Amino acid sequence: MADGGEVKLLGFWGSPYALRVIWALKLKQVPYDYLEEDLPNNKSSLLLQYNPVHKKVPVLVHHGKPIAESLVILEYIDETWKQSPLLPQDPSERARARFWAKFADEKCMPAMKAVFCSEGEEQQKAVLEARETLKTLESGLEGKLFFGGETINFADVATGYIGFWARIVEEITGTSLIDAESMPSLDAWSKRFLELPIIKECMPPWDKLIELNSGFLKMYLASLK
C-alpha cells in the first residue's frame, strides 16, 4: 500500500549510491522529487542540514525526515512501501542478501578504487585483488540468474552498480576486471541486470560517466604531486 506524503531524494547523477536508491524507488513506483546536488564543491545547505555527519548523497527525505546511507535507505524504502518487496521473506535469505550487499560495498568497490588510483606494478597487484573480490561476489550468485533467483531482489539492487563500475574502471585504466571467461556468471548477471528496462532507463549516459570519472582521476593524481 503506497504511503502518501512527499518524498525527496538528494542525489548526484554520477553517484552509484544515489542510483541504487532511484532503482528501488522506481521498482516500487514511489513518486519522488529529485534534487540534484552540485558536487563536489557546491553542497547545498539542505544537504549539510540533512546529513551533518557525512555531508554526502544520497539522502532520502520522507515527511520532512531525512535518512542517509544508501543501504539504510533501501531498507527503509522496503519497510515503508510494501509493494514489489526487495528483501525476501525468509530471515535466512534476508541475511544472505544483506551479506552480499555489505560484501560488494566493503570489498569489491574499495578494491576497484585501488585499481583506479594506482599505476604500474601496484596497479597490477590491485587488479588481482579486485578480481578475487569479484570472483567471490560471483559465488554469491550460486549460478542463478540473479541474487534473487529468477527475479531481482535487494542484493541485486544493492550490488548492481558493481557491474557498470567495473566497466568504467576497465575503460579508463585499460585493465580487465570482470571477464566472461573467468567470471561467466558474474559477467552475464551484470549485463542482464543493466538490461532490465527500469534499470536501463535510469542509467546516466556512458560517455558522461567516463568523462566524470576520468576527471576525478586527473584531480586525484594531481593532488598526489
Place this chain on the structure above:
Amino acid sequence: MDGVKLHGFWLSPFSHRVVWALKLKGIPFDYIEEDLPNKSALLLQYNPVHKKIPVLVHGSRPVCESMVIIEYLEETWPQCPLLPTDPHERAVVRFWVKFIEEKSPNVWIVYRSVGEEQEKAMRESVEMLSNLEEHGPNKGKKFFGGDGINIMDIAFGGVACWIGAIEEVSGRQIFDAAKFPRLNAWKANFKSSPVIAENLPDREKLREHLARLREKRLSSSTHK
C-alpha cells in the same frame, strides 16, 4: 525450533555483540570457542568468504557478519526487540550502526600501529567519538535505545568495552571522559547493565593478550 550454535572467540568484540543479543533475547545457544588462529574446518565451511567469527548456525544454516546476524536474530525471535518499530527510527539506528562499523576499525589501527599511521587513526577515532557525542540519538536517555539496549548500543559496545585495554596497551588516550561526557555516562550504564556485565572478556586477560600480540606484531613488521 532448530538449535542455535555460535562460533566465537573470547577476545572478539564482534563475537560478544552476538552473545549480548542472544542473551538479551533469552535465546538458548551452544557456544563454540574457536582456537584462533587455528580455525576449525566447520568455521571454514560455514564462512568460506571471510573465514572469520562470529558465525551463527541455526539448524544447519550459517549466518555471518555480526550485525547481519543480529538483524537475523531480531527477525527470527521478535521478543525483547533490539530495533524500534517505527521505520524512520529504525533507519536512524541503522545509520549509526553503519557509522560505527565504518569508523571503529580506526581504534584497532591505533592499537596495532605506530607513527603517522597511528596518528591518522587517532584523529579518525576521536572524530568518530565527537560525532557520536554530538549527533547520537536519544540524548539524556540511559542508552541509545532509550531505556533499553538496542542494536546501536550493542554495536558501539563492541568498541567502547575494548577501548580501555587498547589505550593501556598502546599508551594512547582515545576516549577522554572530559571531552565526551555523554558517551562516558553511556559507557558506565552499558557496562553495568546485567547481561553486558556478565558477558565481557576478563580485563586483565584481555590486556595481557593484546599487549603480547602487539609486541609480536610490531617487532616483526618493518616500518617506513
